[in-house]
Amino acid sequence: MPSKLAAGNWKMHGLKSDLSELPAIADTATATSIPALICPPATLIAAAATPGLHIGGQNCHIANQGAHTGDVSAQMLCDAGASHVIVGHSERRSDHNETDKDIEAQAKAAWSAGLIAIVCIGETLAQREAGNCLDVLAKQLRNSVPDDATAANTVVAYEPVWAIGTGRVAEIEQITEVHDALRVDLCVRFNDGKDFTLLYGGSVKAANASEIFSCANVNGALVGGASLKAADFCPIIEALAAQ
Numbered sequence: 001m002p003s004k005l006a007a008g009n010w011k012m013h014g015l016k017s018d019l020s021e022l023p024a025i026a027d028t029a030t031a032t033s034i035p036a037l038i039c040p041p042a043t044l045i046a047a048a049a050t051p052g053l054h055i056g057g058q059n060c061h062i063a064n065q066g067a068h069t070g071d072v073s074a075q076m077l078c079d080a081g082a083s084h085v086i087v088g089h090s091e092r093r094s095d096h097n098e099t100d101k102d103i104e105a106q107a108k109a110a111w112s113a114g115l116i117a118i119v120c121i122g123e124t125l126a127q128r129e130a131g132n133c134l135d136v137l138a139k140q141l142r143n144s145v146p147d148d149a150t151a152a153n154t155v156v157a158y159e160p161v162w163a164i165g166t167g168r169v170a171e172i173e174q175i176t177e178v179h180d181a182l183r184v185d186l187c188v189r190f191n192d193g194k195d196f197t198l199l200y201g202g203s204v205k206a207a208n209a210s211e212i213f214s215c216a217n218v219n220g221a222l223v224g225g226a227s228l229k230a231a232d233f234c235p236i237i238e239a240l241a242a243q
């Protein structure tokens with residue numbers, strides 16, 4: 001059985017004062033027994049440690065250390081208190097030209113440091129409209145997720161690029177079609193493919209979370225904007241618990 005996960009990606013948002021949101025999120029996670037993860041900017045990881053809450057990074061370099069100005073390593077994230085790291089977010093792929101092969105190497109670096117890698121994949125609107133969505137995603141999955149991934153060290157997040165930060169959530173039929181296809185691909189490739197946690201991300205809110213979580217192969221969400229405030233994120237955790 002896949003574990004459920006309610007994950008929040010704060011992206012480049014958050015100052016020390018925003019950490020006051022975390023105790024209420026941790027309380028909801030504890031009360032519902034749903035694992036919850038917040039990935040704040042790297043500057044806040046150490047200060048974000050909160051009992052009952054997992055903390056993660058938003059990207060990592062493939063080396064443990066070295067002459068890489070401005071980068072952060074998986075080992076450093078772990079040292080600061082992270083248990084997870086997001087790799088391959090579409091904003092990293094577009095802003096920093098990260099490729100599937102880079103992301104595969106980052107996932108391996110995450111594991112070496114003892115972190116769980118959350119590998120993101122997602123099609124652009126042009127790719128969806130061209131009818132290539134499932135092929136694009138299968139290729140990203142094959143090339144970004146290392147061959148020795150397991151359900152214990154890797155989470156896969158499907159985030160359609162056109163649904164991120166746009167308020168335009170994917171249709172339930174679209175989410176179902178993609179997540180079912182990803183599950184088949186994972187089961188063909190990995191012995192424990194049926195146990196991988198599969199997250200949906202892209203304009204998830206309290207108002208649409210229950211419907212999204214009702215899809216058979218959606219095991220949680222990777223939430224951007226609605227993870228910044230406990231009042232928005234806690235109902236999403238509760239919706240996941242209710243499934």
Ligand SMILES: O=C(CO)COP(=O)(O)O
Binds near residue numbers: 204
């Ligand atoms: O990119 C996302 C999470 O990684 C989704 O962001 P939004 O929930 O703001 O659309």
